[in-house]
Amino acid sequence: MSNIEQTLSIIKPDAVERNLIENIKSIFTSNNLNIKETKKIHLTKEEAAEFYSVHQSKPFYDNLCSYLSSGPIVVMILEGENAVLSNRKLMGATDPKNAEKNTIRKLYGISIDKNSVHGSDSVDNAKKEINFFFKN
Numbered sequence: 001m002s003n004i005e006q007t008l009s010i011i012k013p014d015a016v017e018r019n020l021i022e023n024i025k026s027i028f029t030s031n032n033l034n035i036k037e038t039k040k041i042h043l044t045k046e047e048a049a050e051f052y053s054v055h056q057s058k059p060f061y062d063n064l065c066s067y068l069s070s071g072p073i074v075v076m077i078l079e080g081e082n083a084v085l086s087n088r089k090l091m092g093a094t095d096p097k098n099a100e101k102n103t104i105r106k107l108y109g110i111s112i113d114k115n116s117v118h119g120s121d122s123v124d125n126a127k128k129e130i131n132f133f134f135k136n
Helices: 013-017 021-029 045-051 061-068 083-091 104-108 123-133
Strands: 004-011 034-041 073-081 117-119
Touching: 004 021, 004 083, 004 123, 013 021, 013 073, 021 034, 021 073, 021 083, 021 104, 045 061, 045 123, 073 083, 083 104, 083 117, 083 123, 104 117
Parallel strands: none
Antiparallel strands: 004 073, 004 117, 034 073
16 A cells, blocks of 8 residues: 655755755655655744744754744655655755765755755654645
């Protein structure tokens, strides 16, 4: 039985700035994740704070919000077989130094903060995150 899911992917400001959008998109599409919708936006710090509200109590929260709102980002709805898990495998570990070879963060991440991409960590969060950026 197939398990087609949707997940949210964000190409973060550091990767947009370095013109990596097409490189990253091609990693998704060549790994059987279809890009259903995509748009380039620039979040305000307040919008970033709302998006990352789950991390509110963490010490890195303020920096995370500042960073996500520091430049344009590309948000995408990815769809495919076990999309949440597939995307997380393709992204690699949060810290690029610990990411596996050929993952997006190993290839393009600069640091644990500037790690080029975000992806939903569960099907439930994917629904919330997709709704945050793609309200119908």
